[in-house]
Amino acid sequence: MNVEELQQIAAQAQEERDKFDYEVNVCMGTSCLSQHSDRIRDAIAKEAESCGKKCHVRRTGCMGPCAAGPMVLVEPAGTQYGHVREGDAKDIVSALGGDPVARLDPRLGSYFEGQHFVVLENVGHIDPEKVDEYVARGGYEALLKVLTEMTPAQVIEQISKSGLRGRGGGGYPTGLKWDTVAKVKGAQKYVICNGDEGDPGAFMDRSVLESDPQRVIEGMAIAAYAIGATKGYVYVRAEYPLAVQRLTVALREARRRGFLGNAICETTFSFDIDIRLGAGAFVCGEETALIASIEGKRGTPRPRPPYPAVSGLWGDPTLINNVETFANVPPIIRHGGEWFSSMGTARSKGTKVFALTGKIQRTGLVEVPMGMTLRQIIFGIGGGVPDGRKFKAVQTGGPSGGCLPEEHLDLSISYDALISAGSMMGSGGMIVMDDTSCMVSVARFFMEFCMTESCGKCVPCRAGTVQMYNLLTKICKGEATRRDLDQLTELCEVVGATSLCGLGQTAPNPVLSTLRYFRHEYLAHIDEKRCPAGVCECSPAVEVHA
Amino acid sequence: MPLYAERPPLPSEDKRWRIVNGTMRKHGYSRNALIETLHTVQSSFGYLDEPAIKFVVRSLRVPLSQAYGVVTFYHFFSLKPPGKHTCTVCTGTACYIKGAQKLVAEAEKRLHIRTGETTPDGEVSLATVRCVGDCGRAPVVLFDGELSAQMEAPRLAAQLERWTTQ
């Protein structure tokens, strides 16, 4: 493969496209597919054929607004349809070239206003199982560029310059991580893509793997070249069967086109990727636990240092980045590090994909520049809280994060701002709660999660989460005293300070953040034996006035 | 014969063992292939019983205790055969906020079993899962692996009713 051949593939794909007057893109991500969007696609294809319109019907990945699914996007008009059924095929096809079908308007309002697609730039436009369609949109240009024009050091320089930070939650500077692994001597090095999206309420990694898997493969190959690795693994949750299937096809396609394997693009660089399935353990998102799991062992973390950069998979130097991090790499190389760093805030560059869910008008996947405020996302893009209820809190960062109240809605999103507010970026889950949610119960929900997901290796996490869970249950039941609250606070401090890995260290965060912003709810349960939201068993349900 | 002296024969004529063996062969019978192989056993047989685990550990030369440790560490693996049908309620955060616990309670009430159990007649298993990633349309339930979103208790009850009265 060389530049001409790459351009040829792109040109052929474009030629193929030009044969048609219209494109009907049908979302076949997990969410829409579960509403039989495959049948919708078939129906539209059949309809188009019978009426003789030159129309290409394409399967695509997730388009974002899941709650309006199944989604259909018609090009070149750019018309979006929502809640499409098989029976709508005839109308959709006859409307091609004319006025859109009004009743299928997804009513997305300002959903796409302010969104900026980098990671999701191809969604809705390519078939995730066809590598040539990815190439037609600039795919693998970046890989070819690094292999033929750049030294590994120059690649790392661009990544460092971009200011990209780990999208899995920690926010560690990606360039620095690459540089560390690159500098470690080792005959064998590994690149691992962490697709163990364990944070319940986040699904951007699933979506990227389902919609644009080649982008992740290209990002990993670039990383491998930069650090000197020849072998990669993608660790994906077994709960994401469609993502696994799409990725399997994508790897095969990439090999067929010579983007993976030996002597890639006629250079001396060789690299290949295998899939490893997770098996239902949140702690495997922690890098040393993930490595243990790939090695076929119990996913228990070990103390760091040594960091995986020095001693990772099978003791060899290993680079681990998250799916979204790798997905950012090809555009950074294509447009340069400076382009990327021109987006976002001073210390959080680029865009971030969020999974906007919970008590919100328009749920789905959104990608926004860093620095946007929570209010813009929740009320602008998301359309605010439905059913005339009142916004109460937004939870970010999953079980390691926290709940932020109304007074923080104008907070600009960045790694550091979220941490100083008592939450964290995490992988990008953003769950909106209204006044029917009891914050003590929410804290208890997360503690239950951490308790059952604790690997059991170190005692503060293993036993401490159980004790904290019991105390939170006692508070919910209206049986707790102020002394119990003191003990809970002390346990939060000790478990956070002494646990072995990130799971235990951050397990107290949902409690601490709710104690910080919703202490009155804890006190109502304790002093008045009353649940202000009327959720807990300690009180009869009371009407909350919006 | 001493333990682990040679690779064991396939436990039976059942073709599925050849699939399991295929996974191990693909990985060169390496110890590292334990989890991959257990995945194949689970997807082929629906669960992992003792003869299956013993076959795998002897083929891969993994200590028995280590294999049992792995099987019981990961929630995806099951030591018990599943029911004819499986109802899996997602209890991720978005589903929780949208009332997943009410769905769990409804299913437990209808089936007269607790989460993680199978009805005595072997018809229906009830399970929970930590997020299947369709949070945008929470709450979500999987019926025999098929995803059903924006679930409500009556709809859940009706599906369970169809299974239990068949």
Place this chain on the structure above:
Amino acid sequence: MSAESNVRTLTIDGEEISARADQTILEAAREHKLAIPTLCHLDGLSEVGACRMCLVEVKGARRLLPACVTRVEEGMEVTTHNPKIDRYRTMILELFFAERNHICSICVANGNCELQSLALTLGMTHVEIPYQYPQLPVDASHPRFTVDHNRCVLCTRCVRVCSEIEGANTWGVMGRGAQSLVITDLKEPWGESETCTSCGKCVQVCPTGALFEKDRAGSKVRKQPDFLPYLRIMREGEQ
């Protein structure tokens, strides 16, 4: 490499000491008779850093570090005891006591238990954290030994000695979180284990009364884990 570059100078609790570059803070401290409490650590076994008793403060580090796995560095300033660390250790110890059924007065290891002596050393007079009182089995199927899970602290010394020294890999850990249990083979009764060599090393290294010899109790239960460094040295000599 000169001998000098292998030496690191650091201070532990204000005392300036020298250590080899490959030593951990724990090794360096113990060589200088500076006490750091430990539970899962045992000379001769690999480190897991799980009990968190040996956490120390290192100037400049964001978090407390486990002394058993943290290597010494030039100019390191280590604090092994201060009111905060002591408070954390006491609470961790309370968590240990409360999670299973540690009742010293009725335990075979009373007077010979590392958990008990840690409580004495750290001045833990009572446990404020509520006891969980789990109902855990006692397996007495082995002709010579018994395992009582009610007294297990999940330090995994038995697992490590069985794997690293004896090589039998009979012991393992099953489940996760608070449901973790040490097991023999496929959680079969110990007496029916296909792999156990009945060497008894696991019993000797167990810090509590979880593993004990059937014909010994009370003062006779004193364990002898000192054979481990000897075995290590002998094996290394063979190579």
